[in-house]
Amino acid sequence: MWRRADSLNSNELFLFLFLSVYFETYGCQMNVNDTEIAWSILQKKGYERTAQLSEADVVLLVTCSIREKAEQTIWNRLKQLTAMKNKRMKTPSPMKIGVLGCMAERLKTELLEREKLVDVLAGPDAYRDLPRLLAVAEGGQQASNVLLSLEETYADVMPVQLAPQGHSAFVSIMRGCDNMCSYCIVPFTRGRERSRPIGSILEEVRILSDQGVKEVTLLGQNVNSYRDTSEEQFCSSDPTRLSRGFQTVYKPKQGGLRFSDLLERASRVNPHMRIRFTSPHPKDFPDEVLELIAERENICKQIHLPAQSGSSQVLKAMRRGYTREAYLDLVRNIKEMIPGVSLSSDFISGFCGETEDDHQQTLSLIRQVGYNVGFLFAYSMRKKTQAFHRLQDDVPAEVKRRRLEECISVFRQEALRVNAALIGSSQLVLVEGESKRSAEELCGRTDGNMRVVFPKEEPAGGSSEAIAAGDYVRVKILSASSQSLRGRALGLSSLRGSADQEPV
Ligand code: SAH
Numbered sequence: 001m002w003r004r005a006d007s008l009n010s011n012e013l014f015l016f017l018f019l020s021v022y023f024e025t026y027g028c029q030m031n032v033n034d035t036e037i038a039w040s041i042l043q044k045k046g047y048e049r050t051a052q053l054s055e056a057d058v059v060l061l062v063t064c065s066i067r068e069k070a071e072q073t074i075w076n077r078l079k080q081l082t083a084m085k086n087k088r089m090k091t092p093s094p095m096k097i098g099v100l101g102c103m104a105e106r107l108k109t110e111l112l113e114r115e116k117l118v119d120v121l122a123g124p125d126a127y128r129d130l131p132r133l134l135a136v137a138e139g140g141q142q143a144s145n146v147l148l149s150l151e152e153t154y155a156d157v158m159p160v161q162l163a164p165q166g167h168s169a170f171v172s173i174m175r176g177c178d179n180m181c182s183y184c185i186v187p188f189t190r191g192r193e194r195s196r197p198i199g200s201i202l203e204e205v206r207i208l209s210d211q212g213v214k215e216v217t218l219l220g221q222n223v224n225s226y227r228d229t230s231e232e233q234f235c236s237s238d239p240t241r242l243s244r245g246f247q248t249v250y251k252p253k254q255g256g257l258r259f260s261d262l263l264e265r266a267s268r269v270n271p272h273m274r275i276r277f278t279s280p281h282p283k284d285f286p287d288e289v290l291e292l293i294a295e296r297e298n299i300c301k302q303i304h305l306p307a308q309s310g311s312s313q314v315l316k317a318m319r320r321g322y323t324r325e326a327y328l329d330l331v332r333n334i335k336e337m338i339p340g341v342s343l344s345s346d347f348i349s350g351f352c353g354e355t356e357d358d359h360q361q362t363l364s365l366i367r368q369v370g371y372n373v374g375f376l377f378a379y380s381m382r383k384k385t386q387a388f389h390r391l392q393d394d395v396p397a398e399v400k401r402r403r404l405e406e407c408i409s410v411f412r413q414e415a416l417r418v419n420a421a422l423i424g425s426s427q428l429v430l431v432e433g434e435s436k437r438s439a440e441e442l443c444g445r446t447d448g449n450m451r452v453v454f455p456k457e458e459p460a461g462g463s464s465e466a467i468a469a470g471d472y473v474r475v476k477i478l479s480a481s482s483q484s485l486r487g488r489a490l491g492l493s494s495l496r497g498s499a500d501q502e503p504v
């Protein structure tokens, strides 16, 4: 691929004219967004992107460290890639391997040294440096940058979607985490919490809206801790308001535009665009955030509320900053303020010191709340964390596994109950496209983020327009499983904004 030579100096010409890059993304949604940022940065420097591993000059793995298994997957992949690289060593097209993201940050030079598998290492705050790192690697040396930043939010880098999700998009609003839950590696791999200035977030939402995107998910490790202090007028002495009965491990923060301000403004960009957010922390749900979710038609009535455990004793050891009672009070408050809300959660089974009674309390909390989606994990000890230094990983692996299975089974029963309650109702569904199983069916999501499958056949009542991806459709729910709903389209519809929701 030839570029205009006058935009490049002679070294860059040599290095970049033919280089194509292949990405592989692991871990959470933040990594998917970071892949788009890294690609955006490389694209500007003249790189080509390829979907064929065999054609790639550079293979970049965007990695995750959250559990041992996540890292093991990457080590195995690196071995396979190195075998490929060795085969291509003496051909005219040698291959470079880069490790990006959380594992690069956690393992640093160990990744460069162990078995010499990697050419480039870039931590989550170092993606702007990728073109330089790759240039060094092309010169035959290993290169790394794992510096964490207090400010980097990539606010000015417009992510380029690798695999456009059609009518849904993710917008990163903050990075890092200050919560220091005792089991978690994220504060060490992603660094301190910092928020992207509101202006650049709203601009990205506006651009996406103009491109026809119908659903934006605001993204961050703690989205609802959002606090923009980028402008003087945003700085006040108001302390951040928390959910009742919740505490933080850090000193109260003061001033700045909060999550409710951002949510309010983002939801006004286009009243026909759905707004979601993930992942929030239960401590940051003051009433004003809940009121806004209840009142705005286009903010989805769906809240991820990671509980981690149903036992106050375990929650204390995890340093989550709340008790079982405070969490359940919050759930009650949310259900009262947002009738029909869908709740999802994360749980860890077999954390240090977890007894059979603690585990039973988790099962009872899952039953009591009634979530529709859950992410459940067995505890995996991570070096550097407080639990590693101060607690004993004393629940045997088979007990962790058994408790995890019991949690999954109760979760499924409850999700089935929650979903079955929707049978007979009519739901507003944003259509994603054809269902994976059949070309005769379409699939989409409810406001509560449940997947709905329904036949393509023309809606009853005879609208002659065919339903397409990106349309809002009313669907009558006819059956439910623990993971999805099935129904029949009633007709095209819209996400109507109320009078005070004019576009800005
Ligand atoms: N910031 C988000 C996501 C954190 S990672 C949040 O707080 O919700 C996603 C989930 O992984 C966590 O919610 C937790 O349930 C799980 N997790 C984190 N560290 C873990 C560990 N060491 N072992 C097992 N699961 C873990």
Ligand code: SF4
Binding pocket: 177, 178, 179, 180, 181, 184, 185, 186, 187, 221, 222, 281
């Ligand atoms: Fe990890 Fe806790 Fe931060 Fe979530 S809130 S990323 S679990 S430290």
Ligand code: F3S
Binding pocket: 026, 027, 028, 029, 030, 031, 063, 064, 065, 066, 101, 102, 185, 186, 189, 190
């Ligand atoms: Fe994994 Fe890092 Fe996300 S550790 S879960 S990729 S923040």
